[in-house]
Amino acid sequence: MEIDTQENLYFDDSVEDIKQSQQGNDEFEPIVLHEDNHILVVVKPQNLLSQGDDTGDKDLLNLLKNYLKVKYKKPGAVYLGLVHRLDRPTGGVMVFARTSKAAERLSNQMKDGDISKKYLAVVQGMPKFKIDRLVHYLKKDSQTNTVVQAPALTEGAKRCILDYKVLESSGTYSLIDVKLVTGRSHQIRAQFKAIGNPLVGDQRYGGPKSRNLALWAYELKFIHPTTKLNLVFRVFPPEHTVFRHFNIERYINVYRPE
Numbered sequence: 001m002e003i004d005t006q007e008n009l010y011f012d013d014s015v016e017d018i019k020q021s022q023q024g025n026d027e028f029e030p031i032v033l034h035e036d037n038h039i040l041v042v043v044k045p046q047n048l049l050s051q052g053d054d055t056g057d058k059d060l061l062n063l064l065k066n067y068l069k070v071k072y073k074k075p076g077a078v079y080l081g082l083v084h085r086l087d088r089p090t091g092g093v094m095v096f097a098r099t100s101k102a103a104e105r106l107s108n109q110m111k112d113g114d115i116s117k118k119y120l121a122v123v124q125g126m127p128k129f130k131i132d133r134l135v136h137y138l139k140k141d142s143q144t145n146t147v148v149q150a151p152a153l154t155e156g157a158k159r160c161i162l163d164y165k166v167l168e169s170s171g172t173y174s175l176i177d178v179k180l181v182t183g184r185s186h187q188i189r190a191q192f193k194a195i196g197n198p199l200v201g202d203q204r205y206g207g208p209k210s211r212n213l214a215l216w217a218y219e220l221k222f223i224h225p226t227t228k229l230n231l232v233f234r235v236f237p238p239e240h241t242v243f244r245h246f247n248i249e250r251y252i253n254v255y256r257p258e
Helices: 015-021 060-071 101-114 188-194
Strands: 006-011 031-035 039-044 089-098 117-126 131-141 147-151 156-169 173-180 214-224 230-235
Touching: 015 031, 031 147, 039 060, 039 230, 060 089, 089 101, 089 230, 101 214, 131 188, 147 188, 156 188, 173 188
Parallel strands: 006 230, 089 214
Antiparallel strands: 031 039, 039 089, 117 173, 117 214, 131 147, 131 156, 156 173, 214 230
């Protein structure tokens, strides 16, 4: 698919500060990176569901629907399409579709691999290779709500692929740039556990204890469903997390507005 124009958008703030300032407020104020008649791009806070589940806890999708309903004074139900998900403890950039046409086109991009998602992660130890592609077959364990490595021919096992690069390492902990090739639930967490380098804060997968999971969706690239612009959104992780120990700006090319 050919791209005529590229638009770079940058957002830099302490997401944790904003999230804390909203505690106790009934009206949810999302961190909006971009909004038009077709799409809504926001920052998902860590430990918030992308979509409602059996817990009944608040979720980003319904909070955003209410945000649009209040902002535009819509009398009826508000349409907002969920294009992709982030695991509950993972924060970062997400795009939602404001029309069914946009949802269909973005979903097709997702299926065709035209949407690029990059993450920052902090793992325990130093991976054997500085740059590598991980390929595993993972199967969900519904009893423990985890995914586990399984032989390729195992029923229910799905092929999972990611590319990574070690940006910085102290030997004890390493900052990793991760690009997903496939997008499975818990994929990054399970694959780094499989190579002996679990994520910091990911006790479910054997990682060292920390206040938050050290996984952040920092970059999202996709083609606007109507304008066909190639959109790039980047956001740094919250400053109050383990990421503060690394000089992230050294590794990420960010477009800073004047």
